[in-house]
Amino acid sequence: MKTTIAQVYKYVEQEVRIGVWVANKRSSGKIAFLQLRDGTGFIQGVITKAEVPEEVFQTAKSITQESSLYVTGVVHKDERSPFGYELHVKEIEVIHHSIDYPITPKEHGTEFLMDHRHLWLRSKRQHAVMKIRNEIIRATYEFFNQNGFVKVDPPILTGSAPEGTTELFATKYFDEDAYLSQSGQLYMEAAAMALGKVFSFGPTFRAEKSKTRRHLIEFWMIEPEMAFCEFDENLMVQENYVSFIVQSVLKNCHLELITLGRDTSKLEQITAPFPRITYDDAITLLHEKGFDDIQWGDDFGAPHETAIAESFEKPVFITHYPTSLKPFYMQPDPNRAEVVLCADLIAPEGYGEIIGGSQRVHDTELLKKRLEEHQLNLDAYKWYLELRQYGSVPHSGFGLGLERTVAWISGVEHVRETIPFPRLLNRLYP
Template identity: 70%
Template sequence: MKISINQAAKYEGQQVTIGCWLLQKRGSGKIQFLQLRDGTGFMQGIVVKENDADLFEKAKGLTQETSMYVSGTIKADDRSDFGYEMEVDGIEVIHASEGYPITPKAHGPEFLMDNRHLWLRSKKQHAVMNIRNQIIKSTHDFFFENGYKKIDPPILTSSSPEGTTELFHTKYFDEDAYLSQSGQLYAEAAAMAHGKVFSFGPTFRAEKSKTRRHLIEFWMIEPEMAFYKHEDSLEVQEQYVEYLVQQVLEHCRLDLGILDRDTSVLEKIRAPFPRITYTEAVELLQEKGFDDIEWGEDFGAPHETEIANHFDKPVFITNYPKEIKSFYMEENPEDPRTVLCADLIAPEGYGEIIGGSERIHDYDTLKQKIEESGLGLEAYEWYLDLRRYGSVPHSGFGLGLERTVAWLSGVQHVRETAPFPRLLNRLYP
């Protein structure tokens, strides 16, 4: 009977066959321990010489990443985190791998990134992708269960939602076009049709940054909600992030263990999250000796980390100055210098994972903001239509998938959180 490794518990004591690869092996003169992987998990196979000398010699000659069918009996194994192993009585080699470049010794990050197509096979990278997959599944579950509809904004756009020059330009036949920075504006249009929506897709930033938090291509989850004020949106963000964390804890314990993730930190992630205004954050930083920050300036990674260190869970920084935020954000009535927005900062130095705001819903105000930003009204006529015809208060946010994966898995660089990351000066493989 052919099974996968993740089904082993159902077949304890039974004879089965698994299609797999040899991750690595170790052994002695009497026994070979084969570390097997099949894409669903990792399991040890045991080959004992006194049971079958020919099979033992065959196992002894296996090379790293050789593909094969391995047959044997599933046994419980309390010493293993997985809980089961196979007593092997048959090996059928499919393809003998020779000279596999990623050996068990240590390798530098550039070498590993050059071989990303193979590095994905490693135990830790497999665990990171499992966590990413769970976050993707849990995202769909959360929004579908709460009455949201998924919409798919275009990747090719004629304008910039963020109003920056960090755009990838291309030609759309005889017109200028850009790779999308965000699906937000289109999600707003869909919210006016469906009430509550979310998009989940790739976004691109031509930002020449080499920090551990930045990718050129990354995935964003972007809900938009009609009739939701800023405070309503913050509550959704809290519920969503808490849900993601608890789902990863429930379904990815083995993966978190492989990554040596301190789960006690994640277990404390429960709503509500603490909040601090931008103004309070500046004062706090200045008290902590950050003389480089003044009111009106944006925060960098050291500033966000210092703020996050005061809390044992994610923290909202609210009401940023309007000059450093996007044109579409609603003015804060209690302080016209600021807007109704918030960034959610993850603990442990992982930085901003969510940016959100209440959107301007007044036609004249939005038109003025577009003009002041120098964006040109023509490209935004359709966006202004949303304010011409039945405008309502509405809010939304965007969560960066890769930064969230990095935080929950505990890896230090976002390059490990995308299957094939696109970084500055890296387009291969």
């Protein structure tokens, strides 16, 4: 019976055939152990000299790391293994001998591993991170489909910038200037006026010259927008969504979390509702924690976000930032014009902001004024202003950065491990 490692639980005490790669091996006298992987998972293959032909045992002893094989054997339960099963191998068919595989079981430096990212992905740790990433994506579609959202795909090439032009990649679009998208939000607002509740999931690009563990040049965003939705309702959607994906990972990626050594007790606490503090309260809290230099009107950096998050066991919303710190499209608080109806969601354990969201300006004249204040070309935003001229309604949305969320949930230190092929300030290879 041909199967995969992920499906061997169906064939206990039965013979199966699996296409695999050799992740590692060891042997001692009359028994050999092969650590096998097939993309769906990892399993130990046991070859006992007395139970197989001599050539099979010699192949097992001599096979090299990352060689590809077909193995045939009997599935047994194994309580000592986190996976719960092992394969007693009877036959080995070599597909391809791997020679001098560069990533050995010894320690390698980060730059070496990044240069070999196309191979590093095969490791057990990277496999676990990618499986968690996949589960977050799967759960994202499930959550929004269950809650009446329609998937819409905004363009990647745009003629204007939703948050200014300082962090954009520019290109020529025939005879015009164009930019790689830094957010699909403005287009999602148009989609929300047509379809009510929408979400996008796609790549975004920021030409920010940052080398921190939280930043990538190319990353993926989940961006919902909702018509007839005001500030508080927007926050409720966010906390329910984040709770949903965390619980989905706990349920469906238990083995991967064990592989990564993740403290799952911290994730088990991530259920809605989440705590909320205002920007004003956050400034006070930071002063209490010894950050005397930060003043009202300053933006928060990574140390500030970490210090604020340390006061909470769940993600925390920081709301009502100063208008001067935020983009032109955010709705001012009707009771206090110097702050906007926005929130950043800060993850625990030092992972920083994972969501930025707000209620959007829905008044035509106010939006025009905000565009002018930000010295943006009104002609380029003519279509965006027209969303307010033809049936404007209160509407809200947010953007969740996938890679930061994967880093937090999986417990890895740097976002470069959370995307298959990271684009960093000084890295475009492989």
